[in-house]
Amino acid sequence: MQTDQATLKDRHHKILQTIQSHVNPAKGSPAELIAVSKTQPESQVRAVFALGQRLFGENYAQELQDKAEALKDLPIHWIYIGHLQSNKLKKIVTYASEIQTVASFEHARHIARHAREAEKTPFPIFLEVNAEGETSKSGIPAEDILPLAKRIETELPELKLRGLMVIPPDSYSDEACKDVPELYRKLRTLANQVGEGKLSLGMSNDLRIALEAGSDFVRVGTAIFGRRS
Numbered sequence: 598m599q600t601d602q603a604t605l606k607d608r609h610h611k612i613l614q615t616i617q618s619h620v621n622p623a624k625g626s627p628a629e630l631i632a633v634s635k636t637q638p639e640s641q642v643r644a645v646f647a648l649g650q651r652l653f654g655e656n657y658a659q660e661l662q663d664k665a666e667a668l669k670d671l672p673i674h675w676i677y678i679g680h681l682q683s684n685k686l687k688k689i690v691t692y693a694s695e696i697q698t699v700a701s702f703e704h705a706r707h708i709a710r711h712a713r714e715a716e717k718t719p720f721p722i723f724l725e726v727n728a729e730g731e732t733s734k735s736g737i738p739a740e741d742i743l744p745l746a747k748r749i750e751t752e753l754p755e756l757k758l759r760g761l762m763v764i765p766p767d768s769y770s771d772e773a774c775k776d777v778p779e780l781y782r783k784l785r786t787l788a789n790q791v792g793e794g795k796l797s798l799g800m801s802n803d804l805r806i807a808l809e810a811g812s813d814f815v816r817v818g819t820a821i822f823g824r825r826s
């Protein structure tokens with residue numbers, strides 16, 4: 598379903614207002630909004646770009662390539678937030694300007710090599726943490742994050758380690774949580790110790806609690822574009 602321009606404008610504006618109302622005085626700058634455009638047609642991306650949005654998130658390598666090619670007249674900053682596979686990394690490095698879902702040293706090493714070949718160094722990455730050690734979810738267990746971060750910083754100068762990215766379990770939502778969950782506070786503290794110390798946490802359903810926890814990047818799809826078909 599295509600969402601009309603007026604609705605997109607209202608929703609986008611509302612998200613930006615929520616972000617603005619949660620600026621941490623100690624930090625000063627608002628969290629950055631990544632509009633998650635997976636499965637959305639090119640026309641919807643153009644419509645949201647027209648509202649001033651510049652960061653867009655994509656989850657699939659081929660879809661990223663198709664959209665980046667179709668929209669190359671626009672200065673969009675594509676951020677890859679999907680599952681990584683070694684054989685797709687070259688394509689992703691070619692079209693994305695940042696990868697937020699790095700979950701192994703092997704993938705980091707391949708990204709470093711492709712970034713060097715594409716002359717896109719230092720290439721920005723986030724480590725994806727598996728928030729509660731759920732085996733069904735991707736990401737690195739929290740206790741392995743700091744050693745991996747250190748190894749990447751020592752051995753892969755082609756990368757710029759920006760911080761931590763998290764997809765929390767569905768049970769964490771603005772509706773279910775009145776206060777900032779303990780888990781979110783722990784993630785904030787852990788992210789401070791990783792590279793540039795950025796935290797990418799918060800989606801449509803947990804936007805408020807993620808902002809209250811001090812997230813630096815929120816990734817919002819449904820609340821802007823509507824339900825994905």
Ligand SMILES: *Cc1c(COP(=O)(O)O)cnc(C)c1O
Pocket residue numbers: 633635656678679764800801802816817818819820
């Ligand atoms: C799809 C997706 C989002 C956006 O989720 P919404 O609930 O639609 O806001 C955010 N982050 C990641 C990693 C995603 O895959």
